[in-house]
Amino acid sequence: MTREPIIALQDLRRTFIVRQKAGRVRRRTRTVHAVDGITASIMSGEAVGYIGANGAGKSTTIKMLTGILVPTGGQVRTCGYNPVPQRRLLAREIGVVFGQRSQLWWDLPLRDSFRILAAIHRMPILDAATRTEELVERLGLSQLLDVPVRQLSLGERMRGEVAAALVHRPRLLVLDEPTIGLDMISKERLRHFLVAERAESGTTLLLTTHDMGDIERLCERVLVVDRGHLVFDGTLADLAARVALQRVLVVDLPEPRRDLHVAGATNIGSELDGQRQRLAFSPHQTTAARVLAEVSAMTEVIDLTLEEPAIEDIVRTLYGAT
Amino acid sequence: MYRTIIGSRVRSQLAYRTSFCLNIATSVAVGVVEFIELFAIMANIKVFGGLDFRQVAFVFALANAGWALAEVIFGQLDIMPTYLRLGRLEVLLVRPMPLMLQLITSDFQLRRLGRLALGMLIIIVVLPGLNLNYTPATVYLLVITPLTGAAIYAAFFVTAGGLQFFLIDGAEFTSAFVYGGSYAGQLPGSVLITPVRLLFTFVFPATVTAYLPALLIMDLPGAEYLPAWLGWCAPVFAAWAWLLAWLAWRTGIRHFTGAGG
Numbered sequence: 007m008t009r010e011p012i013i014a015l016q017d018l019r020r021t022f023i024v025r026q027k028a029g030r031v032r033r034r035t036r037t038v039h040a041v042d043g044i045t046a047s048i049m050s051g052e053a054v055g056y057i058g059a060n061g062a063g064k065s066t067t068i069k070m071l072t073g074i075l076v077p078t079g080g081q082v083r084t085c086g087y088n089p090v091p092q093r094r095l096l097a098r099e100i101g102v103v104f105g106q107r108s109q110l111w112w113d114l115p116l117r118d119s120f121r122i123l124a125a126i127h128r129m130p131i132l133d134a135a136t137r138t139e140e141l142v143e144r145l146g147l148s149q150l151l152d153v154p155v156r157q158l159s160l161g162e163r164m165r166g167e168v169a170a171a172l173v174h175r176p177r178l179l180v181l182d183e184p185t186i187g188l189d190m191i192s193k194e195r196l197r198h199f200l201v202a203e204r205a206e207s208g209t210t211l212l213l214t215t216h217d218m219g220d221i222e223r224l225c226e227r228v229l230v231v232d233r234g235h236l237v238f239d240g241t242l243a244d245l246a247a248r249v250a251l252q253r254v255l256v257v258d259l260p261e262p263r264r265d266l267h268v269a270g271a272t273n274i275g276s277e278l279d280g281q282r283q284r285l286a287f288s289p290h291q292t293t294a295a296r297v298l299a300e301v302s303a304m305t306e307v308i309d310l311t312l313e314e315p316a317i318e319d320i321v322r323t324l325y326g327a328t
Numbered sequence: 329m330y331r332t333i334i335g336s337r338v339r340s341q342l343a344y345r346t347s348f349c350l351n352i353a354t355s356v357a358v359g360v361v362e363f364i365e366l367f368a369i370m371a372n373i374k375v376f377g378g379l380d381f382r383q384v385a386f387v388f389a390l391a392n393a394g395w396a397l398a399e400v401i402f403g404q405l406d407i408m409p410t411y412l413r414l415g416r417l418e419v420l421l422v423r424p425m426p427l428m429l430q431l432i433t434s435d436f437q438l439r440r441l442g443r444l445a446l447g448m449l450i451i452i453v454v455l456p457g458l459n460l461n462y463t464p465a466t467v468y469l470l471v472i473t474p475l476t477g478a479a480i481y482a483a484f485f486v487t488a489g490g491l492q493f494f495l496i497d498g499a500e501f502t503s504a505f506v507y508g509g510s511y512a513g514q515l516p517g518s519v520l521i522t523p524v525r526l527l528f529t530f531v532f533p534a535t536v537t538a539y540l541p542a543l544l545i546m547d548l549p550g551a552e553y554l555p556a557w558l559g560w561c562a563p564v565f566a567a568w569a570w571l572l573a574w575l576a577w578r579t580g581i582r583h584f585t586g587a588g589g
Binding site: 069072073074075076090093094095097098100102104106107108109111113114118121122123125126127128 | 329332333336340414415416418419421422423424425426430585586
């Protein structure tokens with residue numbers, strides 16, 4: 007059996023016409039190429055991170071492959087369907103979580119949202135009940151089932167959103183910025199669930215994010231998009247080989263000090279005469295704890311933060327390299 | 329499926345009993361205020377657009393019944409601009425259910441039934457005083473008019489909803505003909521000045537929702553451009569209004585998926 011890709015993009019394009027004011031009555035129109043010839047295919051069961059800076063074309067691509075937006079050129083097939091004309095058939099096969107848009111009924115308890123979604127997907131009542139129970143247990147939602155959605159915290163609501171997108175057992179789960187605004191614990195909890203869900207059901211994951219942590223924890227493959235073009239398509243390891251996915255440990259010291267030099271890390275700058283120093287290290291070679299231990303051996307540390315690599319920097323490095 | 333969805337909407341409204349009662353009261357009060365307005369006019373002039381008080385009240389009540397029915401089902405389309413602005417439509421588009429059905433079931437407003445009750449009440453009160461001949465034809469018109477009226481007003485809501493896709497913050501504009509149409513429909517069509525009369529008959533057929541069939545029921549002649557026999561054509565006008573609505577809606581959706589919010 008030859009496996010058909012679950013998502014196939016062939017020279018996909020989307021342009022928008024933007025009208026701008028130019029003078030009192032005149033309007034100047036400008037064509038924006040939001041997606042400018044993307045070709046990629048994703049096989050069933052893969053977990054793919056789709057990253058890029060703001061306005062790079064991520065959301066536009068997601069809208070085209072979920073059937074919300076018609077492409078201006080090229081082709082897109084999702085689960086074997088042509089998304090916009092076959093929107094309702096496609097909707098049965100996919101689950102979509104928009105981090106910034108709720109799909110839950112804000113004035114109803116979560117329990118009712120799940121029930122309505124199961125009804126919309128025409129699931130048999132028993133099946134729907136089993137599935138909901140399973141998701142509720144694994145996402146730790148049982149205490150929240152009777153709380154109206156508007157009273158949930160962001161982290162609680164996001165877990166509800168993910169459960170809602172999975173009620174009908176979609177083959178493909180599309181997550182658009184699922185961890186935006188979440189605290190570390192909520193993020194970790196969600197990632198943990200997604201890893202488990204994928205291992206169990208083999209659901210294909212496509213995820214856009216600004217958080218490299220999401221990508222590292224969830225995805226094997228990464229697509230990087232910049233100004234409508236695909237600038238990288240490969241495994242996470244390939245990406246790490248081409249771009250230093252470095253963490254930066256920022257330490258605040260009690261008094262000015264000359265630049266610290268620590269094995270396995272490079273000092274990438276200091277502020278306030280050395281009261282704040284920035285040490286970059288690769289998580290594959292050393293750990294934050296080891297870097298910190300070495301720094302502590304030399305001086306006292308008042309405060310510290312750990313910075314994850316920014317998507318914008320990754321894109322910039324990719325450009326520099328090619 | 330629809331039972332689950334609508335059931336949950338109804339339950340959520342009944343859950344807050346005080347607010348539900350307040351809502352019903354408000355809905356009735358709006359109707360009552362409009363009726364008092366009419367009453368005030370009739371206290372000064374005995375004949376309004378060729379009709380006496382009872383007859384005017386009858387037109388008002390018929391129009392209200394149709395309007396209330398339409399509003400219960402399609403009134404939510406009023407919040408289309410909010411849906412568009414908050415990007416909620418994208419969420420609805422990734423569900424296997426037609427968009428229109430999701431929108432009208434998203435908020436099923438029972439409180440609007442208050443207005444229906446008011447309309448029915450006025451009809452029951454004024455009907456004996458109208459000295460009607462109850463022929464099969466008048467009975468048919470009495471039954472069908474609120475239904476065709478509802479269909480016509482519903483088409484206004486859908487047309488307005490479809491136009492929202494093009495107009496950014498165009499709610500004021502569309503409200504002008506949705507609510508303007510409802511107001512025009514409650515009045516004797518003969519009091520409208522000619523351009524408005526033509527607009528609200530042959531483009532947005534508001535006068536057909538109550539005034540014209542009421543003329544037939546009461547066996548009265550029509551006004552200029554509004555012969556009473558047009559009242560028989562109410563289903564045709566309803567079909568026309570729905571054709572407009574369907575076109576506006578379809579173009580709206582195409583525009584949305586074509587340009588993406």
